[in-house]
Amino acid sequence: MDKLDVNRFLATSNSLNIADLGNSVGFMVVKNIVESMKRKIPQNKQDKVQFQVFFNDHVRNCFDTLFKSLPPNREYFAAGVPGSIHGRLFPKGTLHFVNSSYALHWLSSIPNELIDKKSPAFNKGKIFYTDSCNEVVQVYAKQFARDMEVFLNARAEELVPGGLMTLLLPCFEVKKYPLVQVVDLLGDCLMVMAEKGLLSEEKLDSFNFPRYNATPKEIEDVIRKNDRFTVEKFQSLGPPSSFVNKPPNIYMFMLFLQTSWGWLIEKHFGSEVVEQVFCLLRKRIVTSSVLTLENIKTVSECFILLRRKAT
Amino acid sequence: MDKLDVNRFLATSNSLNIADLGNSVGFMVVKNIVESMKRKIPQNKQDKVQFQVFFNDHVRNCFDTLFKSLPPNREYFAAGVPGSIHGRLFPKGTLHFVNSSYALHWLSSIPNELIDKKSPAFNKGKIFYTDSCNEVVQVYAKQFARDMEVFLNARAEELVPGGLMTLLLPCFEVKKYPLVQVVDLLGDCLMVMAEKGLLSEEKLDSFNFPRYNATPKEIEDVIRKNDRFTVEKFQSLGPPSSFVNKPPNIYMFMLFLQTSWGWLIEKHFGSEVVEQVFCLLRKRIVTSSVLTLENIKTVSECFILLRRKAT
Numbered sequence: 001m002d003k004l005d006v007n008r009f010l011a012t013s014n015s016l017n018i019a020d021l022g023n024s025v026g027f028m029v030v031k032n033i034v035e036s037m038k039r040k041i042p043q044n045k046q047d048k049v050q051f052q053v054f055f056n057d058h059v060r061n062c063f064d065t066l067f068k069s070l071p072p073n074r075e076y077f078a079a080g081v082p083g084s085i086h087g088r089l090f091p092k093g094t095l096h097f098v099n100s101s102y103a104l105h106w107l108s109s110i111p112n113e114l115i116d117k118k119s120p121a122f123n124k125g126k127i128f129y130t131d132s133c134n135e136v137v138q139v140y141a142k143q144f145a146r147d148m149e150v151f152l153n154a155r156a157e158e159l160v161p162g163g164l165m166t167l168l169l170p171c172f173e174v175k176k177y178p179l180v181q182v183v184d185l186l187g188d189c190l191m192v193m194a195e196k197g198l199l200s201e202e203k204l205d206s207f208n209f210p211r212y213n214a215t216p217k218e219i220e221d222v223i224r225k226n227d228r229f230t231v232e233k234f235q236s237l238g239p240p241s242s243f244v245n246k247p248p249n250i251y252m253f254m255l256f257l258q259t260s261w262g263w264l265i266e267k268h269f270g271s272e273v274v275e276q277v278f279c280l281l282r283k284r285i286v287t288s289s290v291l292t293l294e295n296i297k298t299v300s301e302c303f304i305l306l307r308r309k310a311t
Numbered sequence: 312m313d314k315l316d317v318n319r320f321l322a323t324s325n326s327l328n329i330a331d332l333g334n335s336v337g338f339m340v341v342k343n344i345v346e347s348m349k350r351k352i353p354q355n356k357q358d359k360v361q362f363q364v365f366f367n368d369h370v371r372n373c374f375d376t377l378f379k380s381l382p383p384n385r386e387y388f389a390a391g392v393p394g395s396i397h398g399r400l401f402p403k404g405t406l407h408f409v410n411s412s413y414a415l416h417w418l419s420s421i422p423n424e425l426i427d428k429k430s431p432a433f434n435k436g437k438i439f440y441t442d443s444c445n446e447v448v449q450v451y452a453k454q455f456a457r458d459m460e461v462f463l464n465a466r467a468e469e470l471v472p473g474g475l476m477t478l479l480l481p482c483f484e485v486k487k488y489p490l491v492q493v494v495d496l497l498g499d500c501l502m503v504m505a506e507k508g509l510l511s512e513e514k515l516d517s518f519n520f521p522r523y524n525a526t527p528k529e530i531e532d533v534i535r536k537n538d539r540f541t542v543e544k545f546q547s548l549g550p551p552s553s554f555v556n557k558p559p560n561i562y563m564f565m566l567f568l569q570t571s572w573g574w575l576i577e578k579h580f581g582s583e584v585v586e587q588v589f590c591l592l593r594k595r596i597v598t599s600s601v602l603t604l605e606n607i608k609t610v611s612e613c614f615i616l617l618r619r620k621a622t
Contacts (some may be wrong), residue, residue, distance in 0.1 A: 008365075012323075014402070014403060014404065015402035015404070015405050050402035050403055050406070051402070052401065052402050059378050059379055062375060063374045063375055063378060063391060064373060064374055064375050067374060067391075067393040070371055070393070077399070077400060077401055077402055078377075078390075078392070078393070079365060079390040079391060079392045079484050080374060080390060080391040080392075080393075081388075081389070081390045082378035082381070082389070082391075088388070090363065090386060090388055091325070091326035091361035091362070091363050091388055092326070092359075092361055093326070094326050094363070152517070171433060217577065286490075306534060
């Protein structure tokens with residue numbers, strides 16, 4: 001709220017436009033943003049100002065469910081915007097506030113070097129970078145930086161000068177935090193299934209998990225190089241408090257994995273193997289230390305507040 | 312295009328905002344509007360201006376299908392807006408052009424007088440106003456005028472001064488045009504089913520078809536009384552040329568009816584009777600004169616172009 005210069009926005013528009021990107025059901029976040037903005041509206045303009053909120057996600061997202069679950073007493077006009085955050089979504093200079101929670105660690109695509117047999121970064125028999133050679137790690141890191149750059153440029157166009165953007169994403173100094181361990185376990189499962197002939201080795205070699213967990217420094221570097229935003233806040237956060245008291249149970253955790261990773265497995269390996277993959281993965285997770293309290297406590301994320309520069 | 316004062320819009324915004332209301336898949340209409348607006352943008356501003364198009368329909372509409380069918384090479388940023396046209400959908404003064412095709416003849420709700428046994432307008436044993444007493448006709452007409460007034464007031468708030476709105480709706484001097492005949496046939500079918508005990512008489516008495524076909528004069532009266540728009544064009548159109556050469560075949564016609572009326576039957580009478588209702592209705596239509604060329608030629612609609620007054 002301290003960083004919100006709503007008066008500056010109101011000089012050119014009585015409509016305050018907020019976008020929640022790549023998360024589609026951020027009703028709580030949006031409520032907080034709207035309420036913070038409302039408190040910064042001068043008394044004599046309180047009645048005139050109206051809010052428009054755009055909920056964005058991939059076209060494959062279920063917008064029908066989103067629209068049916070919109071809070072009934074919301075203080076804003078709602079719209080849905082389908083499309084990738086790695087591209088333009090709104091006309092130039094039409095947004096005052098952008099939020100994106102847990103979307104930027106997903107890569108826009110898998111770099112060809114990882115699946116090209118002739119490339120030094122060919123990631124044979126692996127689906128992630130954590131146990132791979134340095135070439136593979138570099139290809140992942142470069143794709144993340146490129147995607148982040150595209151994202152920042154698109155948002156710099158869409159935000160008004162002085163507009164704010166909050167980003168929340170997993171962010172680690174260490175390579176081996178819980179969800180990464182799960183991706184490694186997923187890789188094991190897929191390999192076992194390939195050995196058993198349940199899926200082709202070729203399919204496995206052409207699959208890489210499109211996610212990268214940047215360090216705080218990597219993220220800061222991209223933002224500073226891009227130079228279209230000032231960094232108002234950059235904060236490393238520990239694990240969510242709900243986790244610290246009680247680690248997630250396996251049922252909820254598998255539900256989360258199937259919702260957020262299921263489409264990916266289905267798209268690459270076909271719908272017929274999805275159930276088997278997650279069944280195998282569940283067994284692996286249960287016998288691993290992934291969901292132990294000690295392990296969960298290593299989870300951390302970055303909260304970043306950026307302001308669009310004036311020119 | 313002659314009526315478009317795009318330069319006036321560009322004085323305050325480089326984003327031209329278009330809304331297609333209650334029709335959700337008006338890609339062709341939107342394309343025409345965008346192309347017309349583009350031609351009116353001065354040469355030196357051509358590169359700066361961007362379009363945002365809002366596709367609106369009821370929450371029950373399938374927005375997922377809409378988003379997946381968006382034209383790939385569209386010249387605009389697309390958004391979906393769920394909600395009734397009989398209420399506010401956008402912040403004040405944020406739209407430059409509104410279109411609504413074939414939505415305004417649907418009533419927002421069924422007036423209570425029609426289903427209240429003590430009311431002089433109780434529409435016993437009937438589902439429509441065409442064969443009913445004058446009281447019933449008046450209640451339908453008043454609801455249409457009220458809905459239209461609410462619609463005009465909402466759009467007057469949302470459009471910028473000078474903003475344009477095009478409306479297309481069925482519009483007749485005569486009471487008995489083809490689709491009305493079909494509503495009457497639907498009423499017959501429901502009555503037959505009630506007599507056979509396939510649906511309760513009470514359910515039938517509490518159902519009225521929420522549609523009103525206004526005359527051009529009725530529509531003009533509401534617009535003039537509302538006084539927030541100038542009438543730039545008011546044109547009665549004959550039947551679509553595709554119909555004049557060849558009446559719609561029964562298969563396509565039933566598909567249209569099930570898509571546009573099915574939810575209504577389902578909502579009131581329950582999903583278990585929908586198939587039977589449309590099966591019976593199909594038989595009635597086939598043995599009637601509804602789809603004869605002579606009959607179809609009586610179809611007519613109104614095209615109305617309105618401009619939001621300056622204050």
